Every structure is written in C-alpha cells, then in structure tokens.
Amino acid sequence: GAVVSQHPSRVICKSGTSVKIECRSLDFQATTMFWYRQFPKQSLMLMATSNEGSKATYEQGVEKDKFLINHASLTLSTLTVTSAHPEDSSFYICSAPSPVSYEQYFGPGTRLTVT
C-alpha cells in the first residue's frame, strides 16, 4: 500500500536552533499533506495543512512564523521548527490523504527533543 516516510525519525537539537523535518509520499502524489503534533499520552493535534504550490493553512494558535511549512513538490512537504525551545519537544507526524479512498496515510513520526 501507499507509504509516507518521514526524516529524521529522531532529532535532538539545542535551544535556539532550527530543525527541518521532511515528509514524503513514496508511491503516490499528494497535493495536500497534514502536520500533527502529539504530546505524550495525548491525541494528535492538527497544526497545519500543507498545500502544494501555495501557502500552508495553519490551525488556530499555531505560530506560522515558528513552524514553517513548504510543500515544494507533489511528494514532499517540510516542516521547519525555527528557534526551537524545550516546549517544542514533541512527536511530529505528517499524513497524506489517499488518492483513492478516505484513508489518511501517516508517516512514522519524528521525535524532536530540544535541550
């Protein structure tokens, strides 16, 4: 079946630095991808909708200047956490809607730790 990959799977960075997370659809094209954040023992929180060739749509309360999203091609969306702080430490997951059903394909997630 369709696969969505994320890279890196785990990253540790220092406070104040920026981190880029990649999300790729491996065998299908995705004009839309979604970025979620998940804190321990909590559900997925939608951060933003990434649209190929146009600006991302951010959910209320998500700082667009802090979480930069670029959807430069039909198979790649990137999330850059700028000037990361310890409170940004979380599990970031992307997903892409299936082109043939109502399923969403999720990536394996990226665990970000900011020290």
Add this chain to the structure above:
Amino acid sequence: QKEVEQDPGPLSVPEGAIVSLNCTYSNSAFQYFMWYRQYSRKGPELLMYTYSSGNKEDGRFTAQVDKSSKYISLFIRDSQPSDSATYLCATNAGKSTFGDGTTLTVKP
C-alpha cells in the same frame, strides 16, 4: 464542543476479553468513519473504515456506526496482548477529525 468525543480510558483487560471502544460526533454531515491504531512511538495506521450506518467486520474487529445517535464503536473479540495500543476514532476525509484516543492494554 469538540466535533469528536472519545471515551478517554485507559482500558486494561485480560487476554481474551471483548473490548468496546466508543466515540460520539456532533456533525451530522460526517459520512466516513475510521478507526486508527497507534502503537507507542509510531504513526497511526488505519484499522477499519466504514461509510454511513451499519456494521463492518474484519476478523476479530467490528466497527459499528449509528448515525441516528452519532455514535461510533469498535469491538475487539478475543483480545490479544498485541492489541495493546492507542485507538483513535476519526471522521470524514481529507482533514480528518480525530478523537483524543483510548489507550488499551491487554494483559496476558
């Protein structure tokens, strides 16, 4: 009010038990209903998906939708330790709306 409310759990059951996981939703326009399973430190994966009201069975899993009461259920028969995970209900397509998840532990 959240669009999808899920029974919070956590749930702990002995191996072989029947498990019932439940959600309610508020938007009567929702037509597609999904259950995702998420193992610790992994992305969610689709377990089952149904359209409109009724039951759908897949092995030990049965998904049930009652649109009149806006109620979604997932039943697991003969539960196994490998079923231990967080289960998320979701509705509709594209920008799916997720419940908060119920963490299930099946003890051997």
